Amino acid sequence: MNSTVFKPSFIKQWVKLPVLDRMLILELSKTVLAVLTVLVTIIVSRKFLSILTKAIDGEIAAGTLMTLLGLKFLGTLIIFLPAAQFLGILMVFGRMYRDQEMSVLASSGVGYGRLYRAVAWFVIPLCLLSAYMSLKTLPWSEAKVQSLLRQDEKTADLRGIKPGRFNEFSRGDVVLYTESVDEENGLMKKVFVQSRSGEKNGVTVADSGYLKQTVTGSHFVVLNKGIRYQGTPGHVDYIISEFDEYAVKIDDDNEDEDTLIKRESTIPTAMLFKSQNPRELAELQRRFAVPFGVLMLGMLAIPISRVAPRSGVYGNVVTAFLIFIVYFNLQSVSQGLVINGKAPLWLAFSGVYILMLLTIAINLIKSVGLRWCWQVLTGRTGL
Numbered sequence: 001m002n003s004t005v006f007k008p009s010f011i012k013q014w015v016k017l018p019v020l021d022r023m024l025i026l027e028l029s030k031t032v033l034a035v036l037t038v039l040v041t042i043i044v045s046r047k048f049l050s051i052l053t054k055a056i057d058g059e060i061a062a063g064t065l066m067t068l069l070g071l072k073f074l075g076t077l078i079i080f081l082p083a084a085q086f087l088g089i090l091m092v093f094g095r096m097y098r099d100q101e102m103s104v105l106a107s108s109g110v111g112y113g114r115l116y117r118a119v120a121w122f123v124i125p126l127c128l129l130s131a132y133m134s135l136k137t138l139p140w141s142e143a144k145v146q147s148l149l150r151q152d153e154k155t156a157d158l159r160g161i162k163p164g165r166f167n168e169f170s171r172g173d174v175v176l177y178t179e180s181v182d183e184e185n186g187l188m189k190k191v192f193v194q195s196r197s198g199e200k201n202g203v204t205v206a207d208s209g210y211l212k213q214t215v216t217g218s219h220f221v222v223l224n225k226g227i228r229y230q231g232t233p234g235h236v237d238y239i240i241s242e243f244d245e246y247a248v249k250i251d252d253d254n255e256d257e258d259t260l261i262k263r264e265s266t267i268p269t270a271m272l273f274k275s276q277n278p279r280e281l282a283e284l285q286r287r288f289a290v291p292f293g294v295l296m297l298g299m300l301a302i303p304i305s306r307v308a309p310r311s312g313v314y315g316n317v318v319t320a321f322l323i324f325i326v327y328f329n330l331q332s333v334s335q336g337l338v339i340n341g342k343a344p345l346w347l348a349f350s351g352v353y354i355l356m357l358l359t360i361a362i363n364l365i366k367s368v369g370l371r372w373c374w375q376v377l378t379g380r381t382g383l
Contacts, residue, residue: 020110021118024092028122032088039080044073064148071141071148078133082293083324085126086301089119090320093305102306112368115302123298131291135269138287143266169250173197176221176250178209186210191223193248202230204246212247220247282335285349289331296356297324303363327356 051068093115096102167176179190191209195202206226213219223246231238264283267275272284300323304316330352337343343351 018118020105020114021121024118025122027092028088028119031092032085032126035087035091036077036080036084039084040073040076043076043080044069047072047076068145068148071145074141075138075145078130078138078290081126081130081133082290082297085123085294086297086320086324087317089298089301090305090316093302094307094316097305097307112302112364116299119298119302123294127291127294127298130294134287134290138290139266139268146266174248174250188221191221191226193221193223195248199232200230201233202228204228204248206246211250218249220249222247278339278341281345282338285335285338286331288349289352292353293327293331296353296360297327300356300360300363303360303367306367323359327352330355 048069051065051072093102096105163178163180165177168174169176173196175194177192178188181188188209189207191204191206193202193204193206193209195204204223204226205228206223208225209221209223211219212222223243225244226242226246228241228243228246229238230241264277264279267280267283269284269287272280272287275281275284301320304319304323307316334343334348334352338345338348
């Protein structure tokens with residue numbers, strides 16, 4: 001009787017990775033996650049302090065505080081994903097060089113080609129994930145942040161008004177005082193307003209008042225049944241008038257760049273592809289910089305991670321940091337060239353990555369020698 005030998009399916013055989021690949025994927029996942037956590041925590045902590053300060057001052061509602069923090073965390077995570085992956089690969093391979101593990105792998109026939117194939121199992125899925133997050137999730141999160149901030153604008157001034165205190169608006173040109181505020185209907189009792197326009201000052205006293213936002217987004221304090229004194233200090237030409245209803249604008253004409261979000265960052269990526277606006281094209285380039293950064297920095301990390309066995313604990317981390325700073329600044333420069341129209345669109349989009357490919361080639365030649373690279377290109381030896 002012939003016994004049937006059980007054989008795993010083709011898919012299971014394909015999915016089952018070699019030991020080297022599984023080891024590198026596990027080590028890279030843990031290290032990149034740790035580095036990303038540290039980077040995002042540092043950046044988000046600073047943003048959290050800024051958001052918390054605005055919430056204390058009444059500029060942001062307490063109910064949206066944690067939502068804004070979560071969205072900021074998500075956006076920061078996406079932006080710093082290439083840097084975390086770059087440092088993670090550098091730290092894992094640097095440790096393997098210092099612990100002589102790379103020497104053992106090299107004596108077993110593991111070259112740069114085999115290392116690239118192993119790292120590709122980690123870098124390519126991460127590149128695809130970062131592409132989705134940068135092109136789809138990032139504009140959604142920033143649009144959500146802008147929507148929350150716009151909703152807060154309707155009640156921001158009311159939250160900023162503290163009963164029994166002098167509240168400044170419009171960079172000090174408007175000072176408002178009220179004895180009490182009814183939080184249910186927003187009605188203020190016993191209101192005092194001092195407004196300044198050039199050399200003229202106006203003092204208004206009213207029995208009650210409330211805040212109103214126009215369709216254009218401007219904010220006014222509407223006063224009911226009061227007296228207004230207007231004139232120039234030191235002169236006797238004051239005008240005294242009584243009114244049933246009077247409105248004073250309390251908007252600050254300067255926008256807070258830390259709070260407002262650029263409109264381009266909220267546009268869906270599909271619409272940016274059809275756009276001819278330079279700023280929108282620069283925003284498209286900024287989003288593509290995340291997945292391309294994951295791919296390019298991942299390729300660059302392998303040759304520059306080679307260190308001497310007795311080198312320091314952090315190896316080439318300082319070099320990697322400088323490379324990333326240059327890469328990040330070049331991205332900003334190329335986006336500026338797109339906005340100003342000082343360079344062809346194809347060059348502004350691809351110039352940084354051409355330089356990155358040259359940097360990768362130079363570091364590979366430096367690590368293995370020009371002769372070996374030539375032999376690989378001519379097929380005289382394998383990777």
